Amino acid sequence: MNKTILIVDxxxxxxxxxxxxxxxxxxxVITAEDGQDAxxxxxxxxxxxxxxxxxxxxxxxxxxxxxxxxxPAYKFTPFVMLTTESGENFMAQGKAAGAKAWMVKPFQPDNxxxxxxxxxx
Amino acid sequence: xxxxxxxxxxxxxxTSEWLIITFIQSSLRYLHRxxxxxxxxxxxxxxGSVLAAFWCIWSMLIAGVLLVAWGLxxxxxxxxxxxxxxxxxxxxxHEHLQHQLAQQSDTGLAELISTLCQQIELARSDANNAVTxxxxxxxxxxxxxxxxIHLANNASAQFGQNDAGFAKDSKVELANVIKxxxxxxxxxxxxxxxxxxVSETAxxxxxxxxxxxxxxxxxxxxxxxxxxEAARAGAAGRGFAVVAExxxxxxxxxxxxxxxxxxxxxxxxxxxxxxxxxxxxSQQQDQHILIDxxxxxxxxxxxxxxxxxxxxxxxxxxxxxxxxxxxxVATALMQFQFQDRVSQKLGHTxxxxxxxxxxxxxxxPLNTLQITAISEQLxxxxxxxxxxxxxxxxASNTTHxxxxxxxx
Numbered sequence: 001m002n003k004t005i006l007i008v009d010x011x012x013x014x015x016x017x018x019x020x021x022x023x024x025x026x027x028x029v030i031t032a033e034d035g036q037d038a039x040x041x042x043x044x045x046x047x048x049x050x051x052x053x054x055x056x057x058x059x060x061x062x063x064x065x066x067x068x069x070x071x072p073a074y075k076f077t078p079f080v081m082l083t084t085e086s087g088e089n090f091m092a093q094g095k096a097a098g099a100k101a102w103m104v105k106p107f108q109p110d111n112x113x114x115x116x117x118x119x120x121x
Numbered sequence: 122x123x124x125x126x127x128x129x130x131x132x133x134x135x136t137s138e139w140l141i142i143t144f145i146q147s148s149l150r151y152l153h154r155x156x157x158x159x160x161x162x163x164x165x166x167x168x169g170s171v172l173a174a175f176w177c178i179w180s181m182l183i184a185g186v187l188l189v190a191w192g193l194x195x196x197x198x199x200x201x202x203x204x205x206x207x208x209x210x211x212x213x214x215h216e217h218l219q220h221q222l223a224q225q226s227d228t229g230l231a232e233l234i235s236t237l238c239q240q241i242e243l244a245r246s247d248a249n250n251a252v253t254x255x256x257x258x259x260x261x262x263x264x265x266x267x268x269x270i271h272l273a274n275n276a277s278a279q280f281g282q283n284d285a286g287f288a289k290d291s292k293v294e295l296a297n298v299i300k301x302x303x304x305x306x307x308x309x310x311x312x313x314x315x316x317x318x319v320s321e322t323a324x325x326x327x328x329x330x331x332x333x334x335x336x337x338x339x340x341x342x343x344x345x346x347x348x349x350e351a352a353r354a355g356a357a358g359r360g361f362a363v364v365a366e367x368x369x370x371x372x373x374x375x376x377x378x379x380x381x382x383x384x385x386x387x388x389x390x391x392x393x394x395x396x397x398x399x400x401x402x403s404q405q406q407d408q409h410i411l412i413d414x415x416x417x418x419x420x421x422x423x424x425x426x427x428x429x430x431x432x433x434x435x436x437x438x439x440x441x442x443x444x445x446x447x448x449x450v451a452t453a454l455m456q457f458q459f460q461d462r463v464s465q466k467l468g469h470t471x472x473x474x475x476x477x478x479x480x481x482x483x484x485x486p487l488n489t490l491q492i493t494a495i496s497e498q499l500x501x502x503x504x505x506x507x508x509x510x511x512x513x514x515x516a517s518n519t520t521h522x523x524x525x526x527x528x529x
Contacts (some may be wrong), residue, residue, distance in 0.1 A: 013458065014461050016253075016256045017454050020263065084465060085504040085505075099529060102525075103527075106455070106462070107458070
């Protein structure tokens with residue numbers, strides 16, 4: 001059974017590009033436009049990894065991360081921030097909230113795959 | 122004291138009076154001190170009176186002149202006051218106009234900023250839609266190429282190379298056809314042998330039937346001799362004569378049957394011979410056909426192998442080209458990430474412009490503190506290093522790829 005990854009980003013191009021990279025390696029990909037949409041799409045599904053943008057309308061990435069960590073079913077699901085933000089303050093907040101990795105956009109496909117394969121062996 | 126007051130007043134008429142009085146007071150002091158010199162005094166008084174009269178006239182003239190001058194000065198002062206009032210009024214009107222102009226300017230600037238914000242949002246939306254569409258199109262091209270490569274792989278495997286796959290299957294199938302034809306030919310050969318065997322058997326039967334015919338003739342002759350001997354024997358030989366007659370009849374029947382068999386056997390042998398000849402001819406023809414078919418099939422297979430090899434090479438080249446194009450498309454897709462960065466930058470700029478517009482809409486004049494606050498807020502909203510560098514005046518590299526990964 002293929003591993004399932006949830007991609008959360010308000011940019012359609014980032015969602016499509018990430019999906020292209022990951023489906024090319026056999027991952028199942030679910031996409032969401034923001035934090036609220038992501039929570040709605042979790043819906044009890046088995047998710048092996050969540051990759052989320054930081055700055056999004058309705059619910060940002062950090063809020064989503066905190067909400068996800070409160071859900072028993074997804075408490076231990078690895079969470080990766082994929083954002084243009086590289087400020088140490090935000091990274092510290094992400095780390096404190098339970099993120100496993102912080103990637104700065106734009107990303108190279110190989111780097112994204114490396115991160116994914118490391119967190120979803 | 123009056124003189125002092127007059128001096129203090131600074132008036133020209135008062136000064137003249139003060140001079141006359143001073144002169145009289147000085148004369149009286151001299152008269153009191155020097156009474157003996159009265160004639161001189163009178164002369165002096167006379168002279169003084171003349172002088173005083175002259176002085177009075179002169180003073181009146183001066184007073185007249187001063188009066189005229191005072192009148193002119195008052196008129197001038199009044200005119201100056203009027204000019205001043207007009208000037209102040211003009212200044213007031215000018216300031217009012219300036220204020221109105223400033224207000225109109227602020228309103229115009231607010232409208233301009235609003236328009237700029239709308240244009241930025243429009244550009245963001247257009248760019249977003251365009252890049253999303255392009256990404257979807259490129260994704261479609263990528264998937265189509267992936268499908269083509271998959272098909273090429275299948276075709277390559279199906280056609281095969283070096284006697285593998287389709288060519289090998291075709292060769293095997295054609296060999297099976299040849300084998301089947303050979304089997305049919307062998308079966309036909311067996312049929313020819315069977316027909317020949319039938320022909321030989323019929324010949325043997327004819328020989329044996331001829332023997333039966335010969336025996337029948339001998340029995341007929343024997344029965345004739347027996348009849349003769351029976352006739353010689355007389356009455357005793359009558360029974361024997363009946364038997365001999367009966368044997369002769371049987372011999373005739375046997376001879377007729379043998380003749381009939383021989384006739385039928387001739388017909389049969391003739392038919393079998395014709396069939397055998399035709400079968401032999403057909404067998405030879407089949408052999409020729411088979412040899413020809415084998416040669417043609419070999420040629421076709423060889424040609425097929427050659428075409429297959431060419432096709433296989435072409436498919437491989439197509440596969441490689443499709444793979445290269447697919448990689449390029451994937452790289453191009455990665456480049457579409459710029460839209461996210463551009464959108465964010467435009468969004469930050471539009472937000473700052475929106476704040477300036479709000480301040481302008483409040484009809485309060487902008488001050489340095491507010492401008493600084495907006496600038497600081499704008500700086501705080503940046504997410505990209507190049508934005509911060511650009512804000513601080515440093516040269517920004519728009520193609521800069523940070524690509525940082527931090528594991529926690």
